[in-house]
Amino acid sequence: MASKKGAYDTTASDTDFRKKFDRAEYAEKAAAREALEKEESKARYEAKLAGKKYYKPASGNEVLTEARNSRLDVSANVGKIVLMPAGAATGKRGRGAGFYCKDCDLTFKDNLQWVEHVNSKQHLVAIGESGEVRRAGRGGGA
Known part of the structure; x- marks a missing residue:
């Protein structure tokens, strides 16, 4: 009977080529992005209340x-x-x-x-x- 090994004597698996994601790292990035978006939306809201147009600060x-x-x-x-x-x-x-x-x-x-x-x-x-x-x-x- 044939073995389950591939051409290079490795086990065949459909998902070995996929990138492994670090969920904690991406959760941190998402939290930081959400905090920045919240700050910007607050600044937009305050500018709207003051009757002014919001401009994103220069880098x-x-x-x-x-x-x-x-x-x-x-x-x-x-x-x-x-x-x-x-x-x-x-x-x-x-x-x-x-x-x-x-x-x-x-x-x-x-x-x-x-x-x-x-x-x-x-x-x-x-x-x-x-x-x-x-x-x-x-x-x-x-």
Whole structure:
């Protein structure tokens, strides 16, 4: 009669390949997540009572947005010929003909769309800026 061993002399079992989960570790993670969600919902509720909109606090690694020190050069590529592959970027995603933002991997067909994108929240988040500006004051400080 045939034995119950597999090809490599190991016992055949359907569930040996599955990952073993540590239930206590996942219970701790769930409790921590629920505590954070409870804090956030409380902050949302308090903001709603005060008649304000709730904004999630910044993570701390963002940089304040500053004014540009140079003008955007949209005429640098005028008159240049760039060969593009046949199927390159029929939409905005990816490298195509037009103005290309390497941080967001988007292509824009005209400079107005590109300038609006450079000033947009999506682009600022992609380059690590918060979109907030330091308030100017008379005292020389913030």
